[in-house]
Amino acid sequence: MDRLALDVAHLFAGGLVLVSFMLLYQDRMFGLLNIFALHALVVSLSVAWQAYIQAAPHLYITAGIALVVKAIIIPVALHRIIVRLGIHRTIETVVGIGQTMLAGIGLVALSILVMLPITAEAGTLAREDLAFSLSVILLGLLMMISRRNALSQIIGFMSIENGLILAATAAKGMPLVVEISVAFSILVALIVIGIFLFRIRERFDTVDVHALERFRGEQP
């Protein structure tokens, strides 16, 4: 039973890293949204499993919030924004997919090398989850710097938050108040970013953030 619990937790956490790589690989808008919804689904499954094996019922609420807010509300809202902006074409990446993937593998290796030695006293499950959540966070950051499109940068940002939830549940859960306020701040961030997107688009006729750099005079 104990072995199976560990294996399932490993499966979900590893699956989350894999879905992060799928986010890096996908270069179509709607595909990106679907994979982001999958990302949130895997996180909520993982949290629910942690709630079950740690016998911590408040984690079920965390899982429910992750499922409702990030697997349903945010993808649907972003879907509407994409349709309104009319940008459901391919998005361009700054470097090629191959190099991004290699950089991602390097980041995963880095986070494993960093996390395993410094968590030597923690339990097996916590060590694994911490290593995986650090790699999810780093992959989200990589996605934010390797994409030009403002919407895919938002999705990278949201996937970082999923990694944080994974880390928090591995370390015996965070207080419910904190979790709820984080969920709401993510929602507020979505609204702010949505307004921001429409403003960029009004001003520059594109959501390519390089237009902003040109506007500031950083690029010729």
Add this chain to the structure above:
Amino acid sequence: MAVILDALVQLAQLLLVLALAPLLTGYVRKVKAHLLRRRGPPLVQPYRDLLKLIRKEVVLAENASWVFRIAPYLIFATTLIAAALVPTFATGLVFSSAADLIAIVALLGSARFALALAGLDIGTSFGGIGSSREMMIASLAEPAMLMIVFTLSLLAGSTQLSSVSTFMQGQEVGLRVSLAMSLVALIMVALAENARIPVDNPATHLELTMIHEAMILEYSGRHLAVIEAAASLKLLLYLSLIACMFLPWGVATTGQGFAAYAIGLGTYLVKLAAAGFLLAVFETVTAKMRVFRVSDFLGAALMLGLLAALLLFVSQSA
């Protein structure tokens, strides 16, 4: 006595793969035709093609050297050995100790080397294109394959196929995300190596994007027959590899008697039929990729293999 039995099983295995390979190719074609609402050629058509090709005379290009003439036999021999080493219905083969995953990768690599040389030898532009593309695919597919091999051998503690297969049949495998990733990566590598649809189209000769067919364009007669037989053997090899490592149920082990061998054979045929059916469905619903996207496809396979090895490392050291 046991050695003789093992040798007999090994011989049976060799003959089985040789006899079954064209049937598998015909079966996949038949299923694909049915999915497109055509009747398709009969199941035995690949055997008929091979017979007809063997009877025909060989037409050699003027500037073909000895490389061009011996390459088909080299390809066929290495592929046949590799296919005979993969346990299909029983694991206790006499050459089990030689049936190493790395040895199989190396055998297939030498077959590919001979094929690429033959493509370059006659000096036509198509052959050159085909060879260079094949090498591009190989340079990504072989590292991916080796990463899969590393993952499996880290888990099973051995690169020998029979040990891997026995390990996967046992209880201590557990539910591992690494295994799922390496299975997906292996399927992607198998599609690329066998020139199946997202990478190359096996059904056409008249496209600028062809890879495998471009290299063998100048072959005729018995040379072509041998190359076609090798191609279907390779498809059978990859499907048996997937079956023996990831679906090892029913495979007979040493000294289990005749009934176990019969069960092993039956389950092997069922697995092959299922895998061939899935391959045909996949090829029907997928579009061929541009050649320049193949590197992304295989890069993803390589990435999955690397990730599988990394995640396994975490779970073993944690």
